[in-house]
Each structure stands twice: as C-alpha cells, then as structure tokens.
Amino acid sequence: xxxxTQYCPNEDWFEEQEVLEREPAARLFDYTASSxxxxxxxxxxxxxxxxxxxxxxxxxxxxxxxxxxxxxAEATRRFPKGERLFQVPDHLFARRVxxxxxxxxxxxSITARLLFYKGGSLAPLKFSKPGWLDSQTLRxxxxxxQKTAETLDALLPPLELVKN
Numbered sequence: 001x002x003x004x005t006q007y008c009p010n011e012d013w014f015e016e017q018e019v020l021e022r023e024p025a026a027r028l029f030d031y032t033a034s035s036x037x038x039x040x041x042x043x044x045x046x047x048x049x050x051x052x053x054x055x056x057x058x059x060x061x062x063x064x065x066x067x068x069x070x071x072x073a074e075a076t077r078r079f080p081k082g083e084r085l086f087q088v089p090d091h092l093f094a095r096r097v098x099x100x101x102x103x104x105x106x107x108x109s110i111t112a113r114l115l116f117y118k119g120g121s122l123a124p125l126k127f128s129k130p131g132w133l134d135s136q137t138l139r140x141x142x143x144x145x146q147k148t149a150e151t152l153d154a155l156l157p158p159l160e161l162v163k164n
Contacts, residue, residue, distance in 0.1 A: 001045055001046055001047065001146075002041065002042065002043070002046045002047075002143060003046065003047045003048075003049070003143065003144045003145070003146060003148070003149035004037075004040065004042055004046060004047070004048050004049070004141055004142065004143050004144070005048070005049045005050075005051045005116075005138055005141070005142045005144065006032060006034060006048055006049070006050055006051070006141055007051060007052060007053075007138045007139050007140055007141075007142075008050055008051065008052045008061070009052070010052060010054060013052045013054070013059070013061070013102060014102075016061075016100070016102060017102035017103070020100060020102060027099065027100050028062070028094070028097040028098070028099055028100065028160070028162065029050055029061065029062035029063060029064045029094065029097045029098060029100055030064065030093065030094040030097050030162050031091070031092065031093055031094070032048070032050070032064070032086075032091075032092050033075065033085075033086035033088045033090060033091045033092065034086075034088055034090055034141060035088040035089055035090060036090070036140055036141040037069060037090035037092060037141060038069065038089070038090050040141045040143060041143075042066060042069065042090075042092070042141070043066065043069070044066050044067060044068065044069065044095075045065065045066060045095075046065075046066050047063060047064070047065055047066070047149060048063065048064050048066060048092065049062070049063050049149075049152055050062050050063070050064075050100075051138055052138075053133050053134070053135045053137070053138060054105075056128070056131065056132030056133050056135075057105045057106070057108070057111075057133060058105065058106040058111045058114075058125075058133055058138070059102065059103075059104060059105050059106070060104050060106055060152060060155060060156065061100050061101060061102050061104065062097065062098045062099065062100045062101065062156070063097065063098045063152075063153070063156055063159065064092070064094035064095075064096070064097045064098075065094060065095045065096040065097070065159060066092050066093075066094065066095065067092075067093050067094050067095030067096075067162065068092070068093040068095075069090055069091070069092055070091045070093065071089065071091070072087065072088065072089055072091065074091070075091035078093075093162075094162050095161070095162060096159035096160060096161055096162065097159060097160060097162055098156050098157050098158070098159060098160070099157060099160075104155065104156075106152070106155060108131050108133075110151060110155075111125060111133055112124065112125075112127070113151065114144065114148045114151060114152075115144065115145060115147070115148050116142045116143065116144045116148065117142075117143045117144065117145070122145065125137045125138065
C-alpha cells in the first residue's frame with residue numbers, strides 16, 4: 001500500500017468549501033482526477049489525501065482509499081452530464097473515504113515533521129520562512145511513507161465505506 005497527497009489549488013479549495021457550506025450534508029472525498037496518478041504509480045488500495053497550503057499552513061480536507069482507477073471515457077459514462085468531470089486521463093473512485101472538511105489545518109509542529117519521497121530519498125516539506133510552509137511544496141501528486149500517513153490519519157475521522 002502506498003500513500004499520496006493531491007494538491008488542490010486555493011481557488012478550487014475555496015469554491016468547494018462554499019459548496020459544502022451551502023449543502024451541509026456530509027460530502028465525501030469519493031472521486032478525483034489527475035494526469036499524474038498512473039505516472040506516480042498510484043493503484044487500487046492506495047490512500048490519497050486532499051491537501052492545500054493557505055497562508056503558510058497545511059490543510060487536509062479528506063482521505064480516500066482508491067477503489068478504482070478508470071479512463072476519461074469510463075468516467076464520462078459515470079457522469080453523463082459532465083458533472084464533476086475533469087478532462088484528464090486518470091479518474092479515481094473511492095472504496096472508503098472520510099467526510100470532507102476544508103477547515104482542517106495541520107499544526108505547524110506536525111507539518112514540520114512530515115516527510116515525503118524526493119529523488120529516491122525522504123525529505124521534509126519546504127518552509128519559505130520559519131513557521132510558514134512554502135506554497136509550492138505540495139503541488140501535484142506527492143508520495144509519503146506510512147509513518148507520515150499515520151501522522152495525518154490521527155487528524156482525520158476513520159474511513160467509511162462508500163455507498164453506491
């Protein structure tokens with residue numbers, strides 16, 4: 001099993017947060033897409049965390065256990081009206097998820113201890129100044145070791161099975 005983060009641009013983060021506030025029923029991190037998942041080696045059973053960096057702080061909205069990775073054509077069949085559909089090759093559907101919470105920030109003391117794979121070794125996240133996480137450090141899809149994932153899991157509710 002492998003562990004990845006997917007960076008959500010700030011404008012999308014705020015838009016999704018507004019949608020969740022208007023529709024307070026617990027939405028789940030049950031679908032996402034990118035052109036990088038297969039290239040990074042993501043597979044069914046791996047875990048993916050949705051993150052962003054706002055004002056130097058790491059935020060984590062939710063987590064999914066990957067249940068399926070499908071093509072754009074298959075995703076189009078599942079979303080016939082194009083709702084939620086990203087025009088990229090890799091579409092992930094979750095087996096288990098956490099509810100989304102766009103206000104969940106990770107304390108700086110924890111963020112400073114997180115490690116990610118970089119060039120075949122482990123490296124901490126980049127800070128642009130003390131206590132201020134660099135806004136570019138988590139862009140794209142990043143892989144982390146199990147220990148880092150467990151640290152993030154301590155901040156999240158347990159995974160729930162996706163109901164079809």
